[in-house]
Amino acid sequence: xxxxxxxxxxxxxxxxxxxxxxxxxxxxxxxxxxxxxxxxxxxxxxxxxxxxxxxxxxxxxxxxxxxxxxxxxxxxxxxxxxxxxxxxxxxxxxxxxxxxxxxxxxxxxxxxxxxxxxxxxxxxxxxxxxxxxxxxxxxxxxxxxxxxxxxxxxxxxxxxxxxxxxxxxxxxxxxxxxxxxxxxxxxxxxxxxxxxxxxxxxxxxxxxxxxxxxxxxxxxxxxxxxxxxxxxxxxxxxxxxxxxxxxxxxxxxxxxxxxxxxxxxxxxxxxxxxxxxxxxxxxxxxxxxxxxxxxxxxxxxxxxxxxxxxxxxxxxxxxxxxxxxxxxxxxxxxxxxxxxxxxxxxxxxxxxxxxxxxxxxxxxxxxxxxxxxxxxxxxxxxxxxxxxxxxxxxxxxxxxxxxxxxxxxxxxxxxxxxxxxxxxxxxxxxxxxxxxxxxxxxxxxxxxxxxxxxxxxxxxxxxxxxxxxxxxxxxxxxxxxxxxxxxxxxxxxxxxxxxxxxxxxxxxxxxxxxxxxxxxxxxxxxxxxxxxxxxxxxxxxxxxx
Amino acid sequence: xxxxxxxxxxxxxxxxxxxxxxxxxxxxxxxxxxxxxxxxxxxxxxxxxxxxxxxxxxxxxxxxxxxxxxxxxxxxxxxxxxxxxxxxxxxxxxxxxxxxxxxxxxxxxxxxxxxxxxxxxxxxxxxxxxxxxxxxxxxxxxxxxxxxxxxxxxxxxxxxxxxxxxxxxxxxxxxxxxxxxxxxxxxxxxxxxxxxxxxxxxxxxxxxx
Numbered sequence: 098x099x100x101x102x103x104x105x106x107x108x109x110x111x112x113x114x115x116x117x118x119x120x121x122x123x124x125x126x127x128x129x130x131x132x133x134x135x136x137x138x139x140x141x142x143x144x145x146x147x148x149x150x151x152x153x154x155x156x157x158x159x160x161x162x163x164x165x166x167x168x169x170x171x172x173x174x175x176x177x178x179x180x181x182x183x184x185x186x187x188x189x190x191x192x193x194x195x196x197x198x199x200x201x202x203x204x205x206x207x208x209x210x211x212x213x214x215x216x217x218x219x220x221x222x223x224x225x226x227x228x229x230x231x232x233x234x235x236x237x238x239x240x241x242x243x244x245x246x247x248x249x250x251x252x253x254x255x256x257x258x259x260x261x262x263x264x265x266x267x268x269x270x271x272x273x274x275x276x277x278x279x280x281x282x283x284x285x286x287x288x289x290x291x292x293x294x295x296x297x298x299x300x301x302x303x304x305x306x307x308x309x310x311x312x313x314x315x316x317x318x319x320x321x322x323x324x325x326x327x328x329x330x331x332x333x334x335x336x337x338x339x340x341x342x343x344x345x346x347x348x349x350x351x352x353x354x355x356x357x358x359x360x361x362x363x364x365x366x367x368x369x370x371x372x373x374x375x376x377x378x379x380x381x382x383x384x385x386x387x388x389x390x391x392x393x394x395x396x397x398x399x400x401x402x403x404x405x406x407x408x409x410x411x412x413x414x415x416x417x418x419x420x421x422x423x424x425x426x427x428x429x430x431x432x433x434x435x436x437x438x439x440x441x442x443x444x445x446x447x448x449x450x451x452x453x454x455x456x457x458x459x460x461x462x463x464x465x466x467x468x469x470x471x472x473x474x475x476x477x478x479x480x481x482x483x484x485x486x487x488x489x490x491x492x493x494x495x496x497x498x499x500x501x502x503x504x505x506x507x508x509x510x511x512x513x514x515x516x517x518x519x520x521x522x523x524x525x526x527x528x529x530x531x532x533x534x535x536x537x538x539x540x541x542x543x544x545x546x547x548x549x550x551x552x553x554x555x556x557x558x559x560x561x562x563x564x565x566x567x568x569x570x571x572x573x574x575x576x577x578x579x580x581x582x583x584x585x586x587x588x589x590x591x592x593x594x595x596x597x598x599x600x601x602x603x604x605x606x607x608x609x610x611x612x613x614x615x616x617x618x619x620x621x622x623x624x625x626x627x628x629x630x631x632x633x634x635x636x637x638x639x640x641x642x
Numbered sequence: 643x644x645x646x647x648x649x650x651x652x653x654x655x656x657x658x659x660x661x662x663x664x665x666x667x668x669x670x671x672x673x674x675x676x677x678x679x680x681x682x683x684x685x686x687x688x689x690x691x692x693x694x695x696x697x698x699x700x701x702x703x704x705x706x707x708x709x710x711x712x713x714x715x716x717x718x719x720x721x722x723x724x725x726x727x728x729x730x731x732x733x734x735x736x737x738x739x740x741x742x743x744x745x746x747x748x749x750x751x752x753x754x755x756x757x758x759x760x761x762x763x764x765x766x767x768x769x770x771x772x773x774x775x776x777x778x779x780x781x782x783x784x785x786x787x788x789x790x791x792x793x794x795x796x797x798x799x800x801x802x803x804x805x806x807x808x809x810x811x812x813x814x815x816x817x818x819x820x821x822x823x824x825x826x827x828x829x830x831x832x833x834x835x836x837x838x839x840x841x842x843x844x845x846x847x848x849x850x851x
Contacts, residue, residue: 276669284662314673318680330770331786339779
């Protein structure tokens, strides 16, 4: 495939591999191939979870039975949660775009432990398949919610153990990815790239990786203890044997709260990449953004008990956890201010990636503010376990990380696949997804505040209007998602070849061909300036306009 | 660092960076420590809630067997450390012998553990036994934690033995040698982790009274 006219090596899709066909992919240790593997497998799980979410919304269209039985609804929200969290949004940005872009962005040929990287993907797929298989085993799919709270998770006859083992394996995969990234960032930066010349996405991945490494083992041991409890009845969390179910909740959230920062931090990193490129400006307050990632990782690890204000805790404990929760908002707000300041007086190009990021900023702010409301002790007791919490969570995770992921997809698509996508459908999909998302989740906040409890199969008639609006929103959202993915899939076949640097980005991944050659860099570049030096650029290069 | 070597053939060697490898293994050891840390939190909470019952239950453990096992594990850490020193000096067969000795000590630890546990079972002390269910909840929790934590530790001993087994193969084949021994150091570090977890388990379960 090598073009004799160009001195460039063949791209990584066309390079000759040891094994042919599918084996050349699933046994490849090339970080770019592993990134694509993650992308494909994650999108499969994501689509299934979206369909489950869509069915849940359909069920809630009217009070009482609409399409499924209550037990089925219970397994729906459990699986939607497990799949979206453990199979989509936690691996999400780091496993796909981190794997693909991290070595490119720091001027390295691969991650530090390429084989371990492949093992992470294998574990990810194993965990994902196990979670799916647990659906069809006798006993029925797990119905505990993704939180697996005891004592119900000890008592229920459904397949909790396969679901928990799946989560355990996925956690192990996440740990290995984190470990790999930390080592890569420490040891493999190109000569001259000191810590403050790293792109901000790399900073975000670095903070995320530390949370992955330090928090995930706790969920591992906690789930393992519940499995041991179910199999042997040792009595660690079972109250009839003297165990303490609240202790389970503490251990669960010691991981699962930091986990939401595993989910959001890479998204914040993506925003910091995309904004300077499409505003043609150096990022405002680089160091503040970099340090705020670390601060979020640090504070975010100390606020877990704010999920448990109603289960019984000392007033001092509640006060401290509430205060720490408020502190997390400071570094988050610093980022928002810096992004907006970067846009200010920039030469803004309203391309699809930036549009997704603008939605991100607004939706993430709404998610953040409702998060602060939840951190207020008095309000928390009023809205605990209502749709308000669910709405807040989706505003941060879907409105935030999900949109960042869509933005990243549209931003890095040309680099990853070497094709340009059609811009008009991308913008239309952005519009539909944004409208659909807000129509879907804004009513959650309203009816939650009015008292609609989460996870309930049935509801009082006065909530129906909100449920109907919300369900209609889910249809708009699905339509937008379909257009988005069809557009990108069509671009894979028919898109025009992408130049090396279609957006005029200044980070290193744009200096290599699209798609990149196997070894990434012919010669490892030497770094002399920071990552967002826009003094040279006026407009996006004409050839792609 | 030989970053200039860009030929794909030399990839394996171009990537060699022992410091980076050690960062990786240390990070992995952190995760293991935190994994056990979760259990130590559970232990701390329940011991704080039931101090007297933990004390009573601990009398039933055999301090002698626990002490013997502690000595065995500490000695095995010494032998694995010496094996690294030996390979650095180029004394391959001595290194192989020392890792082998570590394996023997690890097996001895597990044999002791096996007899200790079966003795407990014969006394009716195991989860959900009629004997256990008659006891106060603090004792149920103590023995539940005892079996879970020492059981998970024993699992790590077995994993450690498997790792050391691979190391022995590599030493015999010469892929771990005088100039390239970071993998043996990593295996040794893992073995020390197994050891240090026991160092905490031993007083917390055996030396309470």
